[in-house]
Amino acid sequence: MAGIKEIRTKIKSVQNTRKITKAMEMVAASKMRKAQDRMRAGRPYATKVREIAAHLMQAHPDYHHAYMVERKDVKAVGVVLVTTDKGLCGGLNTNITRLALSRLKEFEQKGIKVQATALGNKGLGFLTRIGADLVSHEVQLGDTPNLERLIGAIKVQLDDFVDGKIDAVYLATNRFVNTMKQDPSFIRLLPLPSGLSDPFQSAEADKAQEDAQVKSQYGWDYIYEPDAKSVIDDLLLRYVEGLVYQAVAENMASEQSARMVAMKAASDNAKKIIGDLELVYNKTRQAAITKEISEIVGGAAAV
Template sequence: MAAGKEIRGKIKSVENTKKITKAMEMVAASKMRKAQERMRAARPYSDKIRNIAANLAQANPEYTHAFMESNDTKTTGFIVVTTDKGLCGGLNTNVLRAVTTKLKELQAAGDDAQAVAIGNKGLGFLNRVGAKVISHVTQLGDKPHLDKLIGPVKVLLDAYSEGKIKAVYLCYTKFVNTMRQEPVVDVEFARDQMPKIYDALKMEGSALTLEVQQQLGDGIVRTIALGTSDGLRRGNMVYNTGANITVPVGKATLGRIMDVLGAPIDERGPVSQELTASIHRKAPAYDELSPSQELLETGIKVIDLVCPFA
């Protein structure tokens, strides 16, 4: 009897814990939804202000802003953006992994690094790896205010203006959804050879394809990596194909499964490349459509569809 009573007590305890965790899950989902809405509402402004800054940078070639001038110092600055709390999947892990890779490259080259930490997780990580943190800000909450960020970031920008550091890297993660944080790659070209939006870029010595999403100005474009970005390093050579990504079309593609680049993934051999089209082409006009009545072959055999009745 005592054993049975103990088991019933444990079952009751587990049920109570389940109720508590369920309530916590609902609260977390509500907070997550509100944070996503605020983020999406702010994106148009951030994209527009970035485009304005890029246009101003190219408006007068004779004028160069202090933040666009380079120097020969051996110190690089980092602004590392993370959260204050954990349990958020790869949101912090991905950006801290990228920072680790860059710090190792600088150390191998004999360069130093200074960092500004935004968020508790980034601050703790930088302290553990022994990076020099010149300023930090934490406990920003769900609605961070600009006045809390200006001071810490200005310390690094002033150091750049004074010629104490040669470059500043902004390290962050682009949020797509709760399961995916999209890899973003910035590529630099000569100012007179800027690729167009949606142009496909190829990386030398790699099968990785990049697609141009934004022209940031000053010869830099922002791209999306259409594949794994493992092994991607600063300084890799990238060339512009001068065209959009094209994929096979026509009868050869019927029943086939392909990825966004048109490569077959159904293990049924290659797909004919005789007919191809851009993935960004416009839909056909109404007068170009030709409706027709055709039998649809489903492959389903119907036996004794009409049965005799006695």
């Protein structure tokens, strides 16, 4: 009977675990919709800022902002790693940290120094474990990206790029594709491409956007206040900040989607385990009852 008691305890334990994973699945599903809406709502802003900035630079080709300067001899780069603060979201953090680690090794093999920024507790722990040169970090981002909190951590990398301490800034984040798919992406944040193409779009979409810009025959004329240089400077800064905000929003949408899928898989596995344990429990109980009946019959026959 000790075996039956152990199996019954195990079933109860798995049932309690399934209740937790089922509740987490429902919470993640609720947060996922809000995160996806927030992510999609941020895309039109980044698109419009990118269009206006591209038009301004076409109108003033003689002015080259510091964010647009390509440096041939790359000796140092900055990497911004965007991860989640919590776990239980499948292989989301593992995939992006594995991609970031492979890129860091490539930079190391080329003799390029790397300074890192962590956005998210999991990324902070990862960069600390591998002994990376961590210059800034921001954790406990919550369920809603806050640009004011992100700027403080990112500004260190942006200022170092302008000062010439680093020659490029890269952004490692999970790009949201759909509920079942999230792609780990390692994109270049600075220097900005000449056409200001969207780093979160596919290559085919970027090519179509460039073709549309080439075919466009419209001229761009603006009235500036106070002057064109100040407007372009502020606009490109807002554009870079918008890219970072969009990266965090994409990662948060990916997090909730991955957590919902992971918790659903955990709940389904728990249900399967409960079924297997109940089958073993019934067989063990039946065997115990049969044994008791046999003992009673044997005792009666002996009397």
